[in-house]
Amino acid sequence: MSSTKGCGAVGAEELRVQVAACTRLLHLQGILGYSGHVSARLGGGDSFLIQSFDDSRAELLPERLLVADLDGKPFSSTSSGKLPNEVTIHAEIYRHRPDVAAVVHMHPELATVFTLVEGVRLQPMKMHAARWADGIPVHPEPGHIKSQEQGRALARTLGDCHAVLLRAHGAVLVAESIPALLVDSVHFEENAKAQHLAAALGTVVPLSDAELALLQANSNRAQHVAKLWSYYLRLGLGAGVLPTDWESRLG
């Protein structure tokens, strides 16, 4: 259960279970929302798994996942089910970022507030937020990302960073695997909460460049991801959010 494998090393069937589990767990944490979506690049690199437009995030099943191509279309004519309206978020990021194996579009309440206040930006505050030392850009377009051009524009705003906020809407995070994506997503909202709390007490002092560099140098990301992935899976199994047989299907 404590796999550290990236998406590329995970078989397609296990990857389906990972995506469904990640979706249910982020929904359980209250940061995905009823219309967020998780995706995972499939082996060849030019297609990805993603859920349908309207399957419940709380009850997503691995076998219900669809396969889309990098134009945001069904990968084959045999695919059935309607892709999410914002599938181009995922497609254009996979096209422009070959290093990315997993993408989430989510609607975290606290992080999104940082797109609404003049002169205030979400910054790395807590140690695990060193992941976003390169910055957390804000995409200025508040509406749904539906067209390829909108998807390309979002990918440009993301650039080489690992997270982007969408003004008055939500966030998109990218990672090297589904377990890493889950862990990053939880830390992203934790970090936003920390900045809210710190601002209520006084002047915010985000992590300095030197502190960020030290944290990055000392981090063991693979170990941390494996530990927290296992923790959240067990949390979901204990809460009845994940079916018990998924434990044996997750490596």
Ligand SMILES: [Zn+2]
């Ligand atoms: Zn959205």
